[in-house]
Amino acid sequence: MLTCKQVSNALSKEDYEKLPPLRRFFLKLHVKLCVFCGKFNRQVMETQDMCRCYREREEELNEERPKLDEDKKEELRKLLIAQSQDKTG
Amino acid sequence: MSKSKQEPKVPITPPEQWVQQYGDYLYGFAMSRLRNPEAASDCVQDTFLAGIKALERFDGSRDIKFWLRGIMRNKIVDQIRKSVKENQVDIEKEDEALLESFWFKYSGIATTNPDPWEFNPRKFYDNGEFWKVFEHCIDQVKNPARQAFVLRVLEDQTTEEVCKVMDINPNYLWVLLHRARGQLKTLLEQNWLNSDDK
Numbered sequence: 633m634l635t636c637k638q639v640s641n642a643l644s645k646e647d648y649e650k651l652p653p654l655r656r657f658f659l660k661l662h663v664k665l666c667v668f669c670g671k672f673n674r675q676v677m678e679t680q681d682m683c684r685c686y687r688e689r690e691e692e693l694n695e696e697r698p699k700l701d702e703d704k705k706e707e708l709r710k711l712l713i714a715q716s717q718d719k720t721g
Numbered sequence: 722m723s724k725s726k727q728e729p730k731v732p733i734t735p736p737e738q739w740v741q742q743y744g745d746y747l748y749g750f751a752m753s754r755l756r757n758p759e760a761a762s763d764c765v766q767d768t769f770l771a772g773i774k775a776l777e778r779f780d781g782s783r784d785i786k787f788w789l790r791g792i793m794r795n796k797i798v799d800q801i802r803k804s805v806k807e808n809q810v811d812i813e814k815e816d817e818a819l820l821e822s823f824w825f826k827y828s829g830i831a832t833t834n835p836d837p838w839e840f841n842p843r844k845f846y847d848n849g850e851f852w853k854v855f856e857h858c859i860d861q862v863k864n865p866a867r868q869a870f871v872l873r874v875l876e877d878q879t880t881e882e883v884c885k886v887m888d889i890n891p892n893y894l895w896v897l898l899h900r901a902r903g904q905l906k907t908l909l910e911q912n913w914l915n916s917d918d919k
Contacts, residue, residue, distance in 0.1 A: 640829030640895075668833045675835045679902045682842060682855070683874050689852050690750075696853070697749030700740075704762050708769065709740045715773050716736040 634662050639669050643676050731781050736773050743786050747793055751800075754871050756860055760800045768793040794876055801868050802886045810865045810887055816896050825892075831899040839910045854916055858908035862901050869894055870901035 634642070639662050642651065651659065663673045700708075734742055747768055751761035771792050779788055812820070819825055824833075845851035862870060865887065872883045873894070884894055 636828040636830060668828060668830060671835055672830050672833055675902065675906075678842070679905065680874070685846050686852055686855055687875065689849075690753075692849070693852055693856060694746060694749040694753075698752045698758070700744045700748040700762060700765065701758075705740050705744050708744065708766055709737070711766070712736045712739055712769055712773065715770060719773060 634658050636662075636666060636669050639663065639666070639673060643673055731784055733776070733779065733781065734785050736769070736776070739769055739772070739789070743789055746786060747789060750790065750793065751797065753856065753860075754797045754875065755800055755804075756867075757804075760804065764793060764796045764800050767796045767799070771796070797876055798872065798878060798882075798886055801872060805865070805868065805887050808864075810889055812889075812893060816893070816900070819896055820892055829892075829895070831896060835903070836906075838906070840914060842909065842913075845913070850916070851913065854912050855909065858905055858912055861908055862904045865889075866897045866901040866904065869897040870905075873898060 639659055642655070642659055663669050663677075744765065747765045748761055751764040752758065755761050755764060768789055772789050775792070779785065819831060825831060842851075859867070859870070859875075869883060869887060869889075872878045872886060873880070878886070880891055880894060884891055887894070889897070
């Protein structure tokens, strides 16, 4: 069985999704049984879950995000042409 | 034999067309992470320049758009590092008390009694409008908690890396993430419950 400290360490410092299955099992078990960790770690997991969904939708959201300024685009375009010519030439 | 190995599986867009094709795409991502137009366009520029340099190593296994997005991950980290250097992260009084408390030291738990949600966010995961509000809320989380959250949660940096970039210790990172989660929840409750799209 894991201690509270180990559980919060796992949630804060490691990547929950990448934990080995057995460790993840004990982690979940602890969170289910422990009065102290339960609420807090559920909140942590909820946010992680929400952010995972958000990232899956980002491509879609990106279409409505701010666009690059036209002047800056022109400047960048010239810079890229110069840079790639430098490289090939 | 090795020739077919080197043949890219997807066509490579020449750098001259990158701005036209990926400029807005990358800028949108950079803005969502950095919130600052100047830093975001610097970030796009750095990404393109790094892309030209590394183009020989592009293996064509995925669209160049996503390859550039991968490069931009590092550039976002660089921009945050720069901004942290200009505006050093100090531990706030309230956070210091939490870090020093017996309970936090013993258990690593910031609070055992977080307020319950005023609504169940899961119900709205399929609603596109919810995610727009969500993004708007992330924008409003205060630095440095926001920066910690962006690096650790949205850009998938390891704890060690985030601590190095922000020049803080892992315990304080944990407190900052806790602050970010709390603010995000409050903001979501305010913004989503008052929105007409739910």
